[in-house]
Amino acid sequence: xxxxxxxxxxxxxxxxxxxxxxxxxxxxxxxxxxxxxxxxxxxxxxxxxxxxxxxxxxxxxxxxxxxxxxxxxxxxxxxxxxxxxxxxxxxxxxxxxxxxxxxxxxxxxxxxxxxxxxxxxxxxxxxxxxxxxxxxxxxxxxxxxxxxxxxxxxxxxxxxxxxxxxxxxxxxxxxxxxxxxxxxxxxxxxxxxxxxxxxxxxxxxxxxxxxxxxxxxxxxxxxxxxxxxxxxxxxxxxxxxxxxxxxxxxxxxxxxx
Amino acid sequence: xxxxxxxxxxxxxxxxxxxxxxxxxxxxxxxxxxxxxxxxxxxxxxxxxxxxxxxxxxxxxxxxxxxxxxxxxxxxxxxxxxxxxxxxxxxxxxxxxxxxxxxxxxxxxxxxxxxxxxxxxxxxxxxxxxxxxxxxxxxxxxxxxxxxxxxxxxxxxxxxxxxxxxxxxxxxxxxxxxxxxxxxxxxxxxxxxxxxxxxxxxxxxxxxxxxxxxxxxxxxxxxxxxxxxxxxxxxxxxxxxxxxxxxxxxxxxxxxxxxxxxxxxxxxxxxxxxxxxxxxxxxxxxxxxxxxxxxxxxxxxxxxxxxxxxxxxxxxxxxx
Amino acid sequence: xxxxxxxxxxxxxxxxxxxxxxxxxxxxxxxxxxxxxxxxxxxxxxxxxxxxxxxxxxxxxxxxxxxxxxxxxxxxxxxxxxxxxxxxxxxxxxxxxxxxxxxxxxxxxxxxxxxxxxxxxxxxxxxxxxxxxxxxxxxxxxxxxxxxxxxxxxxxxxxxxxxxxxxxxxxxxxxxxxxxxxxxxxxxxxxxxxxxxxxxxxxxxxxxxxxxxxxxxxxxxxxxxxxxxxxxxxxxxxxxxxxxxxxxxxxx
Numbered sequence: 001x002x003x004x005x006x007x008x009x010x011x012x013x014x015x016x017x018x019x020x021x022x023x024x025x026x027x028x029x030x031x032x033x034x035x036x037x038x039x040x041x042x043x044x045x046x047x048x049x050x051x052x053x054x055x056x057x058x059x060x061x062x063x064x065x066x067x068x069x070x071x072x073x074x075x076x077x078x079x080x081x082x083x084x085x086x087x088x089x090x091x092x093x094x095x096x097x098x099x100x101x102x103x104x105x106x107x108x109x110x111x112x113x114x115x116x117x118x119x120x121x122x123x124x125x126x127x128x129x130x131x132x133x134x135x136x137x138x139x140x141x142x143x144x145x146x147x148x149x150x151x152x153x154x155x156x157x158x159x160x161x162x163x164x165x166x167x168x169x170x171x172x173x174x175x176x177x178x179x180x181x182x183x184x185x186x187x188x189x190x191x192x193x194x195x196x197x198x199x200x201x202x203x204x205x206x207x208x209x210x211x212x213x214x215x216x217x218x219x220x221x222x223x224x225x226x227x228x229x230x231x232x233x234x235x236x237x238x239x240x241x242x243x244x245x246x247x248x249x250x251x252x253x254x255x256x257x
Numbered sequence: 258x259x260x261x262x263x264x265x266x267x268x269x270x271x272x273x274x275x276x277x278x279x280x281x282x283x284x285x286x287x288x289x290x291x292x293x294x295x296x297x298x299x300x301x302x303x304x305x306x307x308x309x310x311x312x313x314x315x316x317x318x319x320x321x322x323x324x325x326x327x328x329x330x331x332x333x334x335x336x337x338x339x340x341x342x343x344x345x346x347x348x349x350x351x352x353x354x355x356x357x358x359x360x361x362x363x364x365x366x367x368x369x370x371x372x373x374x375x376x377x378x379x380x381x382x383x384x385x386x387x388x389x390x391x392x393x394x395x396x397x398x399x400x401x402x403x404x405x406x407x408x409x410x411x412x413x414x415x416x417x418x419x420x421x422x423x424x425x426x427x428x429x430x431x432x433x434x435x436x437x438x439x440x441x442x443x444x445x446x447x448x449x450x451x452x453x454x455x456x457x458x459x460x461x462x463x464x465x466x467x468x469x470x471x472x473x474x475x476x477x478x479x480x481x482x483x484x485x486x487x488x489x490x491x492x493x494x495x496x497x498x499x500x501x502x503x504x505x506x507x508x509x510x511x512x513x514x515x516x517x518x519x520x521x522x523x524x525x526x527x528x529x530x531x532x533x534x535x536x537x538x539x540x541x542x543x544x545x546x547x548x549x550x551x552x553x554x555x556x557x558x559x560x561x562x563x564x565x566x567x568x569x570x571x572x573x574x575x576x577x
Numbered sequence: 578x579x580x581x582x583x584x585x586x587x588x589x590x591x592x593x594x595x596x597x598x599x600x601x602x603x604x605x606x607x608x609x610x611x612x613x614x615x616x617x618x619x620x621x622x623x624x625x626x627x628x629x630x631x632x633x634x635x636x637x638x639x640x641x642x643x644x645x646x647x648x649x650x651x652x653x654x655x656x657x658x659x660x661x662x663x664x665x666x667x668x669x670x671x672x673x674x675x676x677x678x679x680x681x682x683x684x685x686x687x688x689x690x691x692x693x694x695x696x697x698x699x700x701x702x703x704x705x706x707x708x709x710x711x712x713x714x715x716x717x718x719x720x721x722x723x724x725x726x727x728x729x730x731x732x733x734x735x736x737x738x739x740x741x742x743x744x745x746x747x748x749x750x751x752x753x754x755x756x757x758x759x760x761x762x763x764x765x766x767x768x769x770x771x772x773x774x775x776x777x778x779x780x781x782x783x784x785x786x787x788x789x790x791x792x793x794x795x796x797x798x799x800x801x802x803x804x805x806x807x808x809x810x811x812x813x814x815x816x817x818x819x820x821x822x823x824x825x826x827x828x829x
Binding site: 001005006009010012013016017020021084087088089091092093094095096097098255256257 | 307308309310311324325326328329331332333335337339340341343344345347348352356357359360361362388404
Binding site for chain 3: 186
């Protein structure tokens, strides 16, 4: 069997396992939209600041549910991998001819398939909340692709933790860390309108800022080659780095001869 | 040809030698019981033989393939049900069978046919479309066994297959394992911490303690090796206890006895009649007297100097 | 009774301070919210009509103080539910002569944890230049207000945990609190909110607590009476709710 076939079968399993946990699904659907809703309402007036790049704050925040969705999917995939190690399911897979990389990517693929459905719901809900989308219909697959690449990057990084620790709890434990990255970015305010120097420095070096700005550019300004190029570049570099570390962790975990 | 061969197999974890130079020869079609307490090195041995973990030293072949050099070929040959039936609670029994069959490269038609056949064989046809989280402990073990058999392996590894099962589920599993060996000629390597399981099921037993095999043979050979039976006496009058102890001492070495009783393992040349005559000669009254043939537990005690842990506490009946 | 309170509190405090998995989430979120909101959004204070003398960091500190107080209570609810799932609560229920002391013990432990958390956030605030113009009396009032909100959160979550006795109840405890916290003037004063959120925020008790806390931080007593006037009866009400939960748990 080819690696692609194995990824498909393992992805199917990850997908089914997720949709059979409705509580978790509901959270991943409701929380990002609720967050968009309350933050956009509470900060509505911020759009009046001189130099604010979007015509309304909901436009400005519209990229965030996609990042949230990517984050939850990535962490859930890693948590499930931790659980598989913990329960011995990974050993079960290791005894089959499944390739190592297929086990990791299959796990992630199921999550990505699911998150694309979530993205569609976020998109419609965002439009209903009054957000616009400047890039037009052709921008939609680009939006989904960039957000999904973010999920792959975060998921690979989180899977490293799952593989090193062999525990789902350890992955849950790093959840706040990813929230730190999200909150200390240009999520709530464009970087040039951030007054605190220390915060701007953090947001400047935080790769999540560039992922958000890439997604945001499709929403508020249409086709911005620089923002999109930076977003994709940061996502791809992060993926390469994260896959490298997770692959090493996988080899250390799977001592299969 | 031996189905499983190990020579001076060693596995170290940091400073600990979990497996300390094990030699094994398991014949084709044999059920080999690997008996030992928790932490004796049973699972580590299984992990090495199933290629999940490389040995630190020594060598082993399974189905004629080297576990270090020919990992993929070994895995094609073997089926394994490892400890704690590792199943996904959110998938159904049939989902598991399909996934595992796909990963083993079975064709679509074969997947369905073989899956149905095995689900039927382990009695899970009715429950096949229920999520595994609704299964009882016994059902999970049976599904685990079915998954291990999907790709028709000739050698089967079962790591503590009945730990935590109620007696009924345990018996059902024993019947199935025995059938696999007798009818299908599958070689079974089974670890257990239950003496009864090894006694009932295994053709040969290896006793492992602190990473070393301390005894090996058929259950009856091992018991015969201990040889001598024990005599157990309950004094009728507690005041005569010391006198009875002194009398019994003449016939053999004292061994553990049930509370309030005294027991000795009879030396060669003595039998029960000698003991009865001696007690009678000294007018010592006994409330109870019995002769016990040696059990695997006695073998274990004789070989390791301690009893098999967990024997006192039989597994909880976790049926639900 | 007091023995039960102290025993339960001691065990709960020890559990949280010796186990990073319990301590960190409850501490991280206030810190993240504070740094994220106070750090990124200070330019919002230049929106016309935004007048809060001590500055945006202080404005956000009031939010984080009350948010963490309420959420610390919810974390305690998780702990109670977990104790029931693992059978530990059953042991407590059998051992304790005064079972309301169990709830009081959990509440006391939560207060200690929250004081620790908010001290950390305050230290970070002072580091990034937060200004507090209230005096010692104002700050005492602020802490008492925080403790009252903390108690409300604990009693609410304990009432849910004691009735449902499963960690599955987590979202039931968390979501209503989350809703109240964020459907309030979190980022700008209530007068700058418009539309439906203004309407919701003006009847949300959390708004009164926020305004009371912001006044105390600025050294004013405006809105403080209203804040306590709502917080104290609510604490009593949820005290009854938690006791009802205890009765339900006893009957189970």
